[in-house]
Amino acid sequence: MNYSDCIRKSIEYINDNLDKKIGLEDIAGKVFLSKFHFHRIFHAATGESVAEYIRRRRLEEAAKELVDTDNKIVNISLKYQFSSQESFTKAFKKLYGAPPRKFRKNPNNGIGLMAA
Template identity: 65%
Template sequence: MNYDACIKKSIEYIELNLMQKIELKDIADNVFLSKYHFHRVFHSVVGEPVAEYIRRRRLMESANELLNTDDKIVDIAFKYQFSSQEVFSKAFKRLYGISPREFRRNGNNISIMTSKNKITSQLSMAA
């Protein structure tokens, strides 16, 4: 069975809800699959677990905000559903190798290509 449409729809749901709490059950219900089956399909097609995908997308959006706004780092952290600035900073540094403060101060410009577009293009090529 081809799950490309389910994955595209689930990614759209995630993208629209990055600033809200996202439950696996809600995404799975949105594409009419069980949580267990959806997680397996998503991981197989996208190449990473749903929670990792969501965390990475939130970090990518927050990196964009660090570069393009003067919002406080703690406000950006809470906006993207991180429980504290420390949790956000650790996750940010793990992904980008630099703290959010250093990232903003140095004006480092990273490639902030949305994973949604990357996955969509991968699915189109597979069709």
């Protein structure tokens, strides 16, 4: 398996498991690389660390869910593996420039939401 296939397969795995706990060892194992080597090639290919990629993708999916459903913010935050609503709100605000409640009311203020 070449590195492009490894990255593609790992991204598919991450995207299919955003609502589950994902460890670097799990992802690296799926593409038969050590976690250290996998992390290096992932960062080189995507420009972000595995953890940053996972966090961003989870926030993107959470943002879609905020707009498309009436699910409680705390339930969305827990679904996407944030330890608390507060940690979710902090990360969400950092990415989108607005807290989840405000974003839900006016999603057009979100930066890059529908790009994913």
